[in-house]
Amino acid sequence: MDGKLTRATEVERVSELLGLPEEINDRDSLIAQVTTGLPTKSVEKILEVMNSQPVLNLIPERAFRRAKAGKIPLSPDRSKVLYDFARAYVAADKTHSGNGALVMRFLEKPNPDLGGAAPMALAISSPAGADAVIELLSR
Template sequence: MVALDVYMTPENLPGTEAARVGKLLGLKGSAALDDILLADHVASGLAVSAAEALGTLLGRASIVGPLIPEATLRRAKKQRKALSREMSERLYEVSRVIDAASRLYRGDMPAISRFLNRPHPLLHGRAPLDLARSSSAGADAVINLLRRAESGFAV
C-alpha cells in the first residue's frame, strides 16, 4: 500500500496531522504520534529512511539534492546516524505540505504532483514544492493556500 492510498478514504486517515506526517515519513508507531512526540523525533534527527520514504512518494530527485545533499544522506546512511536537526526540519515541513495536498486531492498522486510542481499565481508564480523546500515560512504559505482551497475559496 502506497502511503497516499489512505488519503483516498478520509474516514481511514489518522486523526492528527502528527500521525499523518509520521506515516508519510515512515516513522514506526506513527498512529500513536502526537505533536510533542513528533517534535521530539524531528529535534533528535530523523532516520535516513524518512528521506527515502518522501523520495518514494515524490521521486528521489525532489528530495535528494534540492532538500538534502546527496553526500549528507550517503554519509548518514553509511555511519548509521540520524539526519541533522536542520535536515529533519526540512523533511518535516515538506511532509506537512504533502499531507495538506494529499487531503485536498484525496491521494490522487497525478493531481498532487501537478499542484506541487506547477507555478501558482497566488504564490507569486513559484511552484508550491519549491516554495515549501525554501523555508518553513514557504511551507506555511503553501499550506495556507491549500487550506483556503479546502474551505472553498477560489485559488
C-alpha cells in the same frame, strides 16, 4: 505500501509520510523526533509515497549518503526541511483526495498565488514557506 497515507490525523499522516512508527502520533513526539534528527529512511519513505522522483532534491544527496553510510540520523536542520515538506505534502494529499499525480503536479508547478514559486520549492525553503503552501490549500 501503495503510496497512500492511511493514518487518521494530520500529525499521524506527517509521521507516516516520514516513515516513523505509529507511537509518534502527536505533535510533541513528532517535533522531538525532528529535533533529534530523522532517520534516512524518512527520505526513502517520502520518495516511495510520492511514487516519482521530484524535480527538486529534498535534501542534498551528499548529506543523505553520508548519514545513510554512517547509519546516523539526518541533521536537525535537514530533518526540519523534511518535516516542513511533509506538512505541505499531507495538506496537498488531503486536498487532492490522495491522487499522487495531482499532488505532485500541484507541488511542482509554479503557482501565481505563491508569487510564481513552485509550492515544493517554497515548502522546503522555510517553515513560513510550508505554512504559505498549507494556507493556500486550506482556502
